[in-house]
Amino acid sequence: MKRLLLALLGVTMFSGSAFGQVNDLKRIKEPTNPKETEVWQPKPKAVTVDAEAGIPSDAIVLFNGEHFNEWVSTKDSSAVKWILNADKSMTVKDKAGDIQTKRNFGDIQLHLEWKSPKDIRGEGQHRGNSGVFLQNRYEVQILDNNDNDTYVNGQVGAIYKQAVPLVKALSKTGDWNVYDIIYHAPKFDESGNKTKSGTITVLHNGVLIQDHVEIKGTTEFIGWPKNEPHGKAPIRLQDHKDNSGVSYRNIWVRELN
Template sequence: MSKQVFTFFTALILTTGFVMGQEKEPTTPEATEFYEPVPPKVVPGKNGAPPSDAIVLFDGSDFDEWISSEDSTAVKWHLNKDGSMTVKDKTGNIQTKRNFGSFQLHLEWKSPAEIQREGQNRANSGVFIQQRYEVQILDNNDNPTYVNGQVGSVYKQGVPLAMASVPTGEWNSYDIIFHAPKFSKGGNIKKPATVTVIHNGVLVQDHFIIEGTIKYIGWPKYEAHGKAPLMLQDHRDNSRVSYRNIWLRELK
């Protein structure tokens, strides 16, 4: 076979394969419509109430969903008459009794109206996802600090896109969408975790790729794990941060 003939047949085979590999262009609107799977129905909450499929973690009535992170005993934080709870200094972090993977989380928090201390010691707390990945809580109003440790940051990793806090002493909201990391059978990271954070309606973390477990000193790195509790921090500096209206929707 001559070189010219061989080239011609090669080009014909490649061209034919390309055409046959393409999907046929739809000629009716019905061809691009599908009816399964049908999404589950979720009834939105009204006036700040959680949606119908949410797990209510705290509604102000009790600590039934929580335990002390220190020793798995009863929570020692303050349960307030206004339906909130407040960090009780030096009693330790608290965590959920349940373990979670990926989720949508809503919670509200506020710093005390009376300003005490400065920098990282002013109303410092944090939302620890799977006990490892922290979304920072801090009173940054007229209180600058390192930007990867300010309010709305993924602590020591992700600088927030904006500082969206309300005035000191008023209630803030966090809406957090977290996708858990995936590991190989050997314990290596296959897909890192991501987090999106909306602070008082303002996007401050946009599908941020988490680099590993939060570290105060040193670089973050991943360690294989499964589902784990949600944890709220007692920073042990008389932070007096309060929380209310905490609910979570599990995601696949």
């Protein structure tokens, strides 16, 4: 009986709080002039989009097929050893190692295009495997999953080992794919405690596959995600060390903070 009374009391208190909020709104005088609900400042800045390239005017072009000026080797910050192709793409060179941007980023909108090689090599995680690491820690998976099953939290478009994509929107093997990624970085307090999780939204070939997904922590092959404090950091592209032959082109980023 005592538990029942406590439960009923809790419901009553909750209901009272909810009704109180409604009554508070009713006490606020509703505007009777449309001008009272108009906001004029601050004005959003104007951004134009290049009609041919499709690149916003406030974007930083990270790769346009002409050079590796925005990139270095992750291992030792030396020059990039990947292959620069005549079609203005770059291809992962086996055992050349990951590459990362020279610049550090926080919240971003990232656009990139990628494709697996046409000749099928390997299976599972060893076919057309690469990845996009945001702030050098959180991976959006790249993989050729055409007639190639693997664990679903490691398939193409997964937030690796954390979030299964809503759908598979993969192009045919050897054809170009497009990733558009909206990323908001996690927040940490002065003591290094995470106060807000990061989030990732991914559109694959124009299809929503990750919808404002909460990042649990770092991408780990073995073990649980980790949450060590960090600030802005590079975007990294992965050499999976399996002669994957993944190519990239048309990479640009917009800073959101």
